Amino acid sequence: MKPSDPSITWLEEKPLGLAERLYLPLFVSGLTTTARHLVSPKVTVSYPEQRPKVGNPLIYRGVHRLNRDDDGRVKCVACFLCATACPAHCIDIVATESPWPDREKYPESFQIDELRCIFCGMCEEACPVDAIELTSLLDLTGKSREEMIFDKEKLLSVYDMTKDAEPMKSTALGGTL
Amino acid sequence: MTALLPSLPTIVALVKIGLLVGGLMTAAAYLVLVERWMAAWVQDRKGPNRVGIPLTKIRLFGLGQPLADGLKIILKEDFTPRHVDKVLYTAAPLVILAASLAIFAAIPFGSSLPPIPALGLTGEEPLLVAPGLDVGVLWVFALSSIAVYGVLLGGWASNNKYGFLGGLRSSAQLVAYEIPLGLGLLGVVLAAGSLKLDVIMDAQASSGVWYAFAQPLGFLVFLVASFAEAARLPFDLPEAEQELVGGYHTEYSGIKLLLFLVSEFLHMVTAAFLIVIMFLGGWHLWGLTGSGPVETWVVAFIRFAVLSAKILGVILFFMLVRWSWPRFRFDQLMNLAWKVMLPLGLANLVTVAAVEEFRPQLSAALGAGWAQAAAIGLPWGVFFIGWIAAGMLTPSGTDNTPIRTPGPLDAEHVLGASTRELVEV
DSSP states (O other): OOTTOTTOOOOOOOOOOOOHHHHHHHHHHHHHHHHHHHSOOOOOTTTTSOOOSSSTTTTTOSSSSBBBBTTSOOOOOOOOOOHHHTTTTOOEEEEEEOTTTOOOOEEEEEEEETOOOOOOOHHHHHOOTOOEEEEEEEEEESSSGGGEEHHHHHHHHHHHTTTTTTTTTTTTTTTTO | GGGSSOOOHHHHHHHHHHHHHHHHHHHHHHHHHHHHHHHHHHOOOOOOOOSSTTSOOOOOOTTTHHHHHHHHHSSSSOOOTTTOHHHHHHHHHHHHHHHHGGGSSOOOOOSSEBBGGTTTBBBBSSSOSSOOTTTTHHHHHHHHHHHHHHHHHHHHTTTHHHHHHHHHHHHHHHHHHHHHHHHHHHHHHHHHHSSSSSHHHHHHHHOOOOOHHHHHHHHHHHHHHHHHHHHHSSSSSSGGGGHHHGGGGTTTTTHHHHHHHHHHHHHHHHHHHHHHHSOTTTTTTTTOOOOOOOSSSSHHHHHHHHHHHHHHHHHHHHHHHHOOOOOOOHHHHIIIIIIIIIIHHHHHHHOOOOOHHHHHHHHHHEEEHHHHHHHHHHHHHHHHHHHHHHHSOOHHHHHHOOOSSTTTTTHHHHOOOOHHHHHHH
């Protein structure tokens, strides 16, 4: 496109006034801004003594958990929707026939590779029975790659750990589903 | 046997050198911590606050950080790239550090100590490594020019385009700003009548009028020029990280890099020393330090403390400025040096010369009080007029707006519009 093209609207820069040419407004505003921030409250925290504050834990996307139903059984029905939705292919489910009459299948094994997971929350959105959810646990560490592959028991224990602080989203208040 | 022992003045000088170099190195290490704190606080972070006493859990607000920083950088591999000029590459950090440290031979770090008869010191002992040096200010400026060689050598020997560009920029910038720096300084030398920095401080103390008040224009010019000479933001073009990776020290690592970084901090400390000594009264503070000779240790200590506090204040200002304003573009930097600071420095010099020349006649005609008022009022008048004139008359930089009506030398005109479209496609 040429500079003379009629579709270009040219905006003229405002000419500098006397104060700007004397460098004064820049001087004052620069110094006051930095001086204000120098004494203002800090946004970082002294981790790990202090935990960072998670805005709304119910919509935070941290470590996964597998929810239990009222009888304490795993809620998952092994429909593979989460594994299909997962863009990182980090969910590995082995389904088998359910021993209970209320569903046909249940996961014999349910593994999430937390190192591959990108914490996008698609699994949570795909799940038709609200079995998989993301908690607000944000500091996930381990000593080996194997340790970071979470199996069914581990994911259920995350639920046991967080169920009081973060109730299931579709049933409790504040859920996004 | 006694002939082999060094004489008393030698011992005194050695002790002073030891104290000064030790103090400066420690100060440079802790200023790095202060700089990191300031950076963090301005950015709403907490900053380094973990490292305290080693092997304990005592944290001391992170006061052990310089030790950790220093150990880390010393233990890093001292890597010399194969493509560099080895001799110059090794010499550059040594040159720059030696020059930055040697500058302090002529810079007083306090007033003086009272006589200590027990050690055989019968007179006042000035807190200055080379007290008899008549060319103190010249020494300082000569050595700060030699420090530029360190930057240039480093940039050249690195055989790296970023290092080279940093060195080039640095040479142009430092040469340009030495002139306003010298002009700001000349006013002070003219008023004090001496090139000795301790005499300049004494002159301010005895009159009670700091040169920042008597020569505001000189102060402004000197302040801006010393920011540029210390290569601090907003004039840190020699090592603009966003453009030049690390500038002249891109290819350096380990302890050689440490030497460069330390001498950069020493430049800032030198600039702060000079600003305080020449314009902010040195160790003088009204009603606290007195202005005569030092008789007691208390006075000596108070003067030392006042000087140190002022220097720390100026350094904190340096660090705050770093986060306050964006970097100048190179043409703006040069415009500022040659078209603004140079004329302002000349105006200041002429004003000071006129004031000093006609002060006796004024006192005789108007009385001492009015003469003093005129001697302060005139420079302030020149200060305001000069600043406003500089703002109104000088261009703020080159025009970067796109060309809408091509002139005879613009590409579109020469090649023709169709050619240009082809090029763009």
